[in-house]
Amino acid sequence: MWLVDELMKPFNSMRNSIPGPKAKKIVDREQEVISGAISVKFFPLVPERGEGCILRDVDGNIYIDLLGGAAVANIGYSHPKLVEAVKDQVSKLQHAMIGYYYNVKAVEVAEKLVSITPGSFEKRVAFATSGSEACDFAIKIAKFYTERPWVISFTGACHGHTCGAASLSGFKGVMKRGFSPLIPQVVWAPYAYCYRCAFKLEYPDCRAACADYIKDHILDHVVPADEVAAIIVEPIQGDAGVIVPPREFLAKLRAICDEYGILLVVDESQTGMGRCGSWFAVEQYGVTPDLLVCGEGLASGLPIGAVVGPSEVMSLPAGSCLLTSAANPVMCSAVLATIEVIEEEKLLENAVSIGELVVKRLRELQERYDVIGDVRGKGLMIGVEIVRDSASKTPAPRLTGEISWRAFQLGLILPVYGLKSNVLKITPPLNISEELANKACDIIEKAVEDAVKGRVQLAAKTW
Numbered sequence: 001m002w003l004v005d006e007l008m009k010p011f012n013s014m015r016n017s018i019p020g021p022k023a024k025k026i027v028d029r030e031q032e033v034i035s036g037a038i039s040v041k042f043f044p045l046v047p048e049r050g051e052g053c054i055l056r057d058v059d060g061n062i063y064i065d066l067l068g069g070a071a072v073a074n075i076g077y078s079h080p081k082l083v084e085a086v087k088d089q090v091s092k093l094q095h096a097m098i099g100y101y102y103n104v105k106a107v108e109v110a111e112k113l114v115s116i117t118p119g120s121f122e123k124r125v126a127f128a129t130s131g132s133e134a135c136d137f138a139i140k141i142a143k144f145y146t147e148r149p150w151v152i153s154f155t156g157a158c159h160g161h162t163c164g165a166a167s168l169s170g171f172k173g174v175m176k177r178g179f180s181p182l183i184p185q186v187v188w189a190p191y192a193y194c195y196r197c198a199f200k201l202e203y204p205d206c207r208a209a210c211a212d213y214i215k216d217h218i219l220d221h222v223v224p225a226d227e228v229a230a231i232i233v234e235p236i237q238g239d240a241g242v243i244v245p246p247r248e249f250l251a252k253l254r255a256i257c258d259e260y261g262i263l264l265v266v267d268e269s270q271t272g273m274g275r276c277g278s279w280f281a282v283e284q285y286g287v288t289p290d291l292l293v294c295g296e297g298l299a300s301g302l303p304i305g306a307v308v309g310p311s312e313v314m315s316l317p318a319g320s321c322l323l324t325s326a327a328n329p330v331m332c333s334a335v336l337a338t339i340e341v342i343e344e345e346k347l348l349e350n351a352v353s354i355g356e357l358v359v360k361r362l363r364e365l366q367e368r369y370d371v372i373g374d375v376r377g378k379g380l381m382i383g384v385e386i387v388r389d390s391a392s393k394t395p396a397p398r399l400t401g402e403i404s405w406r407a408f409q410l411g412l413i414l415p416v417y418g419l420k421s422n423v424l425k426i427t428p429p430l431n432i433s434e435e436l437a438n439k440a441c442d443i444i445e446k447a448v449e450d451a452v453k454g455r456v457q458l459a460a461k462t463w
């Protein structure tokens with residue numbers, strides 16, 4: 001608990017300059033040897049140690065981490081059970097190639113996954129090493145099973161950066177520019193972004209007309225329904241800015257898939273493993289997907305991914321989806337520890353109650369600041385959309401950056417996401433305490449006040 005104790009001291013007594021001298025050196029060294037293509041860093045943060053929801057950097061600065069390792073460090077940093085499980089496994093057997101050996105830890109993980117994922121049918125699991133790869137596999141599986149070529153995805157979707165996953169994404173041009181030809185025969189439908197409806201309609205009167213658009217327009221005029229293998233969807237869009245669709249949206253997608261023999265692929269890379277207050281977010285929509293995709297949240301951030309689906313759909317030829325490091329026994333031990341901790345520490349419940357607390361505090365703040373256009377989320381997946389004013393809803397990316405930067409200066413990691421870079425995304429570890437959540441909200445209040453009053457100088461990106 002030493003990091004928490006230090007955190008609760010007054011901020012000024014413990015903060016060095018940012019980036020501190022040691023961090024600055026690492027930042028400079030990284031620029032000399034690591035390709036910029038693999039990062040979009042929000043801050044010059046060089047974490048050295050983590051404990052629960054707190055990170056300490058190389059200069060001794062301490063932060064509450066609302067990024068949660070990009071929504072995947074679900075049981076926090078250095079959880080003793082995770083540490084023990086990983087140490088124990090690596091000391092016994094660090095690798096057992098699933099393609100050639102039987103792997104007891106992989107079997108145990110698969111047994112757990114088939115029991116906690118929605119659907120009471122017989123299931124099988126395919127393992128990958130990341131969310132992107134798992135999305136790639138889900139599409140291979142869907143195409144193979146249906147013998148159809150097309151996939152429907154959504155504007156704002158982020159399914160990852162491999163060639164396949166980038167082909168499915170509808171998020172930022174940088175994911176695709178210069179990389180064509182990507183995987184063909186993907187078509188994008190508008191996502192249910194009610195705050196900025198593509199059809200300028202209002203929920204609930206619209207009755208999720210965006211889902212009807214797929215049936216009435218895309219399947220009628222753009223691609224033949226009987227050539228569509230899958231609809232791939234995030235139950236809540238993460239990187240696009242925590243966009244929470246209404247219940248009818250996913251239910252209508254399910255109905256369209258049933259009508260045309262299309263597979264519904266739900267990508268729970270960010271929303272899964274308890275983040276939204278249930279094992280998987282899609283459960284809260286009363287929808288059972290055909291294929292469910294998991295990413296690193298499975299192992300609280302260690303590299304693993306998985307696709308879970310009906311046995312019949314998952315029966316592809318031997319070796320058709322085989323990765324050397326998939327279902328690595330160390331990662332699988334981390335998955336088992338993660339699931340055990342989520343169950344034992346009642347983290348689904350904690351995600352709900354702390355999520356409600358945070359949303360309440362943010363909505364109170366919204367009453368005071370017209371620049372807070374929307375506060376939305378489920379469990380501990382929360383987005384705060386920053387606008388010039390609530391009437392115009394004009395995105396305010398600079399102000400969002402200023403709030404985020406001020407929060408960072410005050411010891412809070414509060415990243416900027418969103419299609420227009422104007423959404424503050426809150427996805428901390430699920431074991432965040434009420435005390436820390438309140439402290440995080442206090443910092444957000446101060447950061448919003450300072451940014452709105454023009455007191456924040458955005459650091460020139462010198463790191």
Ligand SMILES: Cc1ncc(COP(=O)(O)O)c(C=O)c1O
Pocket residue numbers: 130131132133135158159160161234238239267268269270295296
């Ligand atoms: C919904 C979703 N799917 C897939 C991915 C890709 O996961 P990974 O970075 O582990 O490949 C991401 C990453 O941002 C994601 O948000």
